Amino acid sequence: MIRYQRTIKNSISCKGMGLHSGKAVTLTLRPAAVDAGVVFLRKDLGGVEIKASAANTSATNYATTLRRNNATVQTVEHLLAALAGLGISNVQAEIDAEEVPIMDGSAGPFIRMITEAGIQTQRKVQPVLKVTRPVFVADGDKQAAIWPAETSSISYFIDFDHPLLREQSLSYSISEESFIREVADARTFGFLRDVQALQAAGLARGGSLENAVVLDAETVLNKEGLRYRDEFVRHKVLDIIGDLSLAGMPIIGHVVARKSGHSLNSQLVAKVLQEPLNWVHVGEIPTVAPRREPLVMQPSVAI
Numbered sequence: 001m002i003r004y005q006r007t008i009k010n011s012i013s014c015k016g017m018g019l020h021s022g023k024a025v026t027l028t029l030r031p032a033a034v035d036a037g038v039v040f041l042r043k044d045l046g047g048v049e050i051k052a053s054a055a056n057t058s059a060t061n062y063a064t065t066l067r068r069n070n071a072t073v074q075t076v077e078h079l080l081a082a083l084a085g086l087g088i089s090n091v092q093a094e095i096d097a098e099e100v101p102i103m104d105g106s107a108g109p110f111i112r113m114i115t116e117a118g119i120q121t122q123r124k125v126q127p128v129l130k131v132t133r134p135v136f137v138a139d140g141d142k143q144a145a146i147w148p149a150e151t152s153s154i155s156y157f158i159d160f161d162h163p164l165l166r167e168q169s170l171s172y173s174i175s176e177e178s179f180i181r182e183v184a185d186a187r188t189f190g191f192l193r194d195v196q197a198l199q200a201a202g203l204a205r206g207g208s209l210e211n212a213v214v215l216d217a218e219t220v221l222n223k224e225g226l227r228y229r230d231e232f233v234r235h236k237v238l239d240i241i242g243d244l245s246l247a248g249m250p251i252i253g254h255v256v257a258r259k260s261g262h263s264l265n266s267q268l269v270a271k272v273l274q275e276p277l278n279w280v281h282v283g284e285i286p287t288v289a290p291r292r293e294p295l296v297m298q299p300s301v302a303i
Contacts, residue, residue, distance in 0.1 A: 002125060002283050003087065003126040003128065003250070004121050004122060004125055004126055005035070005121075005122040005125070005126045006086075006087050006089050006090070006119055006121055006122060006126075007031045007032050007088065007089065007090045007119075007120050007122060008030075008088065008091055008114060008117040008119060009118030009119065009120045010031070010118055011028060011030045011031070011117070012028070012113055012114075012116060013026060013027065013029075014026070014027050014103070014113055015027075015101065016101025016102060016103050017101060017102060017206040017211075018075065018097060018099030018100070018101065018102065018205075019063070019075055019099070019102035019105075019188070019204065019211060019212075020062065020063060020075060020099060020202070020203045020204060020205060020206065020207075021074070021099045021206060022205030022206035023097050023206070024097070025099060025100070026095070026096050027093060027094070027095050028093075028094040028095075029092070029093055029094075029114065029117060030091065030092040030093075031090075031091070031092075031120065032090035032091050032092050033090060034090060034122045034123070035124070036090040036092070037052065037053070037090060037248060038051070038052035038083055038089075038091055038093065038245075039051050039052065039091075039092050039093070040052065040066065040073040040076070040094075041093065041095070042071050042073065042095060042096075042098075043094050043095065043096045044095075045071050048069070050068040050072070050073050051068070052080060052245070052246060053246055053248055054246045054247060054248070054273055056068055057266050058072065059072075059074075060261070060263040060265075060266045061203075061262075061263070062198070062204075062262070063075040064076050064077045064242070064243055064262045064265075064266065072098055073099070073100065074098055074099040074100070075099050075100050075102065076100055076242070077239050077242035077243055077262065078100070078103075078105075078106065078107045078110065078188075078238065078239075078242060079093065079110050079242070080242035080243075080246070081179075081183075081184075081238045081239070081241045081242035082110035082111050082114060083110075083114070084241050084244075084245040085111065085176065085179030085180065085183070086111065086115075086119065086176060087126075087176060087250075088119065089122070089126055090122070102188075102206060102207075102212075103211065104187060104210065104211055105187035105188040105211040105213070106185045106186055106187045106188070106235070106238070107183070107184045107238055107242075111180060111184045126249065126250065126283070127283070128252055128281065128282050128283045129247055129249050129250070129252065129272075130148075130251075130252040130253070130279060130280050130281075131146050131148050131251065131252065131272065131279050132279055132280055133148060133277065133278055134146070134147050134148070135268065135271050135278055137267045137268050137271055138264075139263070139264055141258070142258065142260055142261070142264050143259070143264075144240075144256070144257040144258075144260040144264045144268045145256045145257075145268070146251070146253045146254065146256075146272060147254045147256065148254075149252065149253050149254040151174075151252065152173075152174040152250065152251060152252050152253065153171070153172060153173045153174060153255070154170075154171075154237050154240060154241070154254075154255045154257070155170070155171050155255070155257070156170050156172070156236050156237050156240065156256075156257050156260075157233075157257070157258040158233050158236055158258075158259060159258075160232075162191070162215060162217075163218060164215065164219070164220065165232050168232055168233040169233060170230060170233045170234060170237055172237050179241070182228075182234065183234050183237050183238050183241070185227050185228075186227065186231045186232075186234035186235040186238050187211070187212060187213050187227065187235060188211075188212050188213070189212060189213035189215065189231070189232055190204065190212055190214055190215070191214070191215050191216075192214055192215065192216045192221065193216075193217070195207070195214075209221060209222050209223075213226065213231060213232070236257075236260075239261075239265070240255065240265050243265035243266060244268075244269060246266070246269055247269050247273060252282070255268075
């Protein structure tokens with residue numbers, strides 16, 4: 001199936017707080033030309049541009065951070081998941097601080113933001129990366145792999161030492177409709193026991209019950225409860241969709257992950273890209289039709 005590149009029709013802005021920095025930030029999404037990709041622009045640093053690509057991934061500790069020279073942009077995964085989920089190929093994401101706003105901890109606010117701006121189909125085919133042989137990465141009992149397949153899907157398994165998070169799994173077939181319905185509103189989550197240690201390390205300074213699901217030893221502390229019965233594993237699927245988008249194009253393959261996080265997701269993307277035999281481009285159409293040689297009729301030969 002041929003896919004065309006997409007951008008947004010109009011610029012649109014939102015304000016929020018960085019999950020880890022705790023700083024106020026304004027995010028503005030702007031339309032971009034074909035082949036531009038997703039580019040972050042640090043307005044507070046004079047317009048430094050950082051492309052959302054695997055090559056620019058610099059840190060994956062509790063969030064995905066991109067870096068170009070000395071400029072960074074942190075916690076990009078939820079916005080990237082929203083863009084990938086809606087098939088947005090090209091957009092400029094302008095921010096005035098070092099971290100994308102966490103909003104409610106999911107990709108839902110970004111989905112609604114993009115929908116309000118409108119989606120514009122562009123007149124160029126979207127390259128697609130099709131996996132041709134299995135790729136596997138692991139770190140102890142954490143594992144992630146991608147297998148050749150004719151469609152895009154994710155099988156994700158989590159197993160935390162908590163009564164609500166033991167042995168959750170989700171089999172998910174990637175599409176725009178399923179992303180909005182099944183994944184987009186799943187929020188990031190964390191444990192109350194870890195909050196002090198994270199904040200001492202300079203993380204989670206903007207975290208609250210307004211932008212994360214927080215668990216104590218036995219239950220969920222958020223008064224509204226969960227949005228999905230298995231919201232935790234759904235958010236992990238959301239994260240890996242955002243991290244996989246750093247390949248620079250949609251991926252056709254079956255992703256299988258167990259207890260994977262941003263670090264392993266990043267390693268999987270890098271390992272796929274580093275070996276050309278792991279993938280092929282599909283769905284591309286030449287910009288100019290190939291030249292046809294004139295048909296020459298050969299004389300018939302009687303036998």
